[in-house]
Amino acid sequence: MYVIIIYKLFLYLAGVRSNISKNKTIYNFIFYRENPDKSSTTYKSSNFSNAFAKFTTSCTTSSRGRSIIFTFYIMYLAVSLWGTVNIKEDFKETDVFFHESYLHDQFKSFYEYFNDYHMRIHLVIEEPIPYWELKTQETLKNFTVEVENLPFMTGENLTESWIRYYSNFINANQNFFRTDYTNRKVFIYNLRNFYLKINPYKSYYHDIVFNKNYTEIIASRIFVQTSKVNKTSELRYVVNSLREVAARYPYKISVYHPFFWVADHLNKVAWITMTSLSTAVVILLVISLIFIPSIKFCLITGFAIISIQIGVLGLSSLWSVDLNNLTNVSLIISVGFSIDNISHVLSSYYSSKKRDAKAKLTETFKFVGLPIFYGYATSCIALFALILAQSAVYINIFKVIFTVLTISLAHSIFILPILLSVFDKPNNNTIRPEVQYNKVPAQITQEAKLPEQDPLPV
Numbered sequence: 001m002y003v004i005i006i007y008k009l010f011l012y013l014a015g016v017r018s019n020i021s022k023n024k025t026i027y028n029f030i031f032y033r034e035n036p037d038k039s040s041t042t043y044k045s046s047n048f049s050n051a052f053a054k055f056t057t058s059c060t061t062s063s064r065g066r067s068i069i070f071t072f073y074i075m076y077l078a079v080s081l082w083g084t085v086n087i088k089e090d091f092k093e094t095d096v097f098f099h100e101s102y103l104h105d106q107f108k109s110f111y112e113y114f115n116d117y118h119m120r121i122h123l124v125i126e127e128p129i130p131y132w133e134l135k136t137q138e139t140l141k142n143f144t145v146e147v148e149n150l151p152f153m154t155g156e157n158l159t160e161s162w163i164r165y166y167s168n169f170i171n172a173n174q175n176f177f178r179t180d181y182t183n184r185k186v187f188i189y190n191l192r193n194f195y196l197k198i199n200p201y202k203s204y205y206h207d208i209v210f211n212k213n214y215t216e217i218i219a220s221r222i223f224v225q226t227s228k229v230n231k232t233s234e235l236r237y238v239v240n241s242l243r244e245v246a247a248r249y250p251y252k253i254s255v256y257h258p259f260f261w262v263a264d265h266l267n268k269v270a271w272i273t274m275t276s277l278s279t280a281v282v283i284l285l286v287i288s289l290i291f292i293p294s295i296k297f298c299l300i301t302g303f304a305i306i307s308i309q310i311g312v313l314g315l316s317s318l319w320s321v322d323l324n325n326l327t328n329v330s331l332i333i334s335v336g337f338s339i340d341n342i343s344h345v346l347s348s349y350y351s352s353k354k355r356d357a358k359a360k361l362t363e364t365f366k367f368v369g370l371p372i373f374y375g376y377a378t379s380c381i382a383l384f385a386l387i388l389a390q391s392a393v394y395i396n397i398f399k400v401i402f403t404v405l406t407i408s409l410a411h412s413i414f415i416l417p418i419l420l421s422v423f424d425k426p427n428n429n430t431i432r433p434e435v436q437y438n439k440v441p442a443q444i445t446q447e448a449k450l451p452e453q454d455p456l457p458v
């Protein structure tokens with residue numbers, strides 16, 4: 001909606017400029033074209049485009065301009081790489097809601113007042129093991145103790161372990177019962193018919209799964225309690241350390257809590273983002289190779305896209321955008337944004353009939369300089385609407401897209417011309433197929449036809 005309004009505004013400006021803005025020099029400077037000839041279909045660039053093309057070309061072909069740009073580029077690359085390496089995977093529940101939402105307050109008070117004992121974690125022994133053997137009991141006891149002593153755990157007082165209590169119960173009453181509890185039948189019989197019938201121990205009935213004829217304990221579980229877990233990074237630490245401890249024991253033990261998906265997600269998100277990004281880049285390169293059939297241009301496009309993506313990852317991470325499945329989406333979309341300006345410049349350059357790189361660049365920027373700026377300006381204005389939304393999701397989308405737009409603009413104006421002028425030697429061009437556009441591309445022709453106006457008084 002917003003974009004449409006902005007687009008209409010620009011159309012309107014284009015329409016009324018002959019009426020209203022005739023007198024304003026700045027408008028003349030931007031929109032005035034030399035000798036607007038109504039019958040001609042060739043493109044007459046405005047003074048702004050000319051000046052812009054001249055500026056860009058001289059910047060990117062003179063050695064002084066190149067060295068300045070190169071210095072900036074190295075700085076940009078260093079900062080971006082640093083940011084990319086330090087990218088953080090984090091997810092805050094409150095990010096998803098608007099700041100006015102009551103859920104925001106709810107989470108805040110949860111973390112402030114109700115977080116002392118955060119999670120009750122299930123340790124599930126998933127396979128039938130000989131619980132009646134003393135060695136098994138000792139191993140399980142060692143396991144539980146090790147888990148209880150991990151950071152963010154409350155210790156033994158809030159643990160509920162039926163096997164620990166049952167074995168304590170057996171030891172305490174050894175002299176009284178005088179039976180051999182290391183026998184499977186005795187162990188299970190007394191567990192079912194005696195121990196689990198006593199009142200305080202009844203609740204463990206749900207922690208043990210017997211097989212149909214009660215000859216085996218198929219599975220069982222132990223509960224342990226965490227203390228304060230304030231952040232998702234801490235949750236992730238808890239989950240990973242629990243799994244690591246469980247994997248060290250010879251039984252098939254899994255750890256479970258309904259919140260663990262957050263940690264699982266954060267463990268995977270970097271890999272998912274990197275594979276999605278590289279897949280998107282490869283697909284883009286294939287597509288660009290179809291439309292501009294030249295390996296050299298494809299390599300230049302690839303270099304530019306990768307450089308832009310490093311910048312987007314690094315700079316947005318420095319701009320406190322954490323990696324999670326919400327920002328992931330905008331990062332992947334940003335690959336699409338990064339190709340926009342580059343493809344404009346490249347296709348215009350490719351179709352230019354001039355001989356040497358400098359002349360081609362000048363012509364290219366006469367054609368695409370203004371459209372690139374319009375595109376950047378309109379996209380940014382539309383993006384600023386996202387800032388008004390008081391929710392971190394929208395703000396993060398704004399940050400990522402704004403970064404990619406800005407970086408890709410800078411790349412298409414400064415980096416790409418340098419690459420083209422360095423790598424596109426005039427003698428290589430003779431093999432190129434016949435240039436496609438004898439006239440100008442459709443959209444530019446439209447632009448050229450647009451001014452149905454009298455020559456402006458200057």
Ligand SMILES: *[C@@H]1O[C@H](CO)[C@@H](O)[C@H](O)[C@H]1NC(C)=O
Nearest residue numbers: 012013015016017018019020
């Ligand atoms: C152009 O100028 C005429 C006469 O001054 C005016 O009637 C018309 O509304 C103007 N058009 C626009 C689009 O402003």
Ligand SMILES: *[C@@H]1O[C@H](CO)[C@@H](O)[C@H](O)[C@H]1NC(C)=O
Nearest residue numbers: 019020021022023024457458
């Ligand atoms: C535009 O300039 C002409 C003369 O050049 C003047 O008569 C006219 O009033 C100006 N219009 C505006 C809106 O400034």
Ligand SMILES: *[C@@H]1O[C@H](CO)[C@@H](O)[C@H](O)[C@H]1NC(C)=O
Nearest residue numbers: 025028029030032034047458
């Ligand atoms: C645009 O360029 C032409 C030719 O270089 C010049 O005559 C004219 O004064 C310029 N117009 C503006 C508004 O700068």
Ligand SMILES: *[C@@H]1O[C@H](CO)[C@@H](O)[C@H](O)[C@H]1NC(C)=O
Nearest residue numbers: 111112113115228229230231
């Ligand atoms: C967790 O958050 C609460 C309230 O925000 C704070 O008082 C407490 O110190 C934090 N604990 C840790 C370990 O960061």
Ligand SMILES: *[C@@H]1O[C@H](CO)[C@@H](O)[C@H](O)[C@H]1NC(C)=O
Nearest residue numbers: 135136138139140141142143
């Ligand atoms: C349990 O831990 C103790 C002390 O670390 C150790 O001596 C013992 O061998 C362990 N038992 C088993 C079965 O791993």
Ligand SMILES: *[C@@H]1O[C@H](CO)[C@@H](O)[C@H](O)[C@H]1NC(C)=O
Nearest residue numbers: 148149153154155156157158
């Ligand atoms: C467990 O409870 C006992 C008795 O109340 C207490 O002395 C001990 O400090 C508690 N242990 C932990 C780790 O809180």
Ligand SMILES: *[C@@H]1O[C@H](CO)[C@@H](O)[C@H](O)[C@H]1NC(C)=O
Nearest residue numbers: 210211212213214215216218
């Ligand atoms: C108990 O059931 C299992 C299969 O569930 C079977 O293999 C076993 O022989 C049965 N034992 C008795 C004593 O019936």
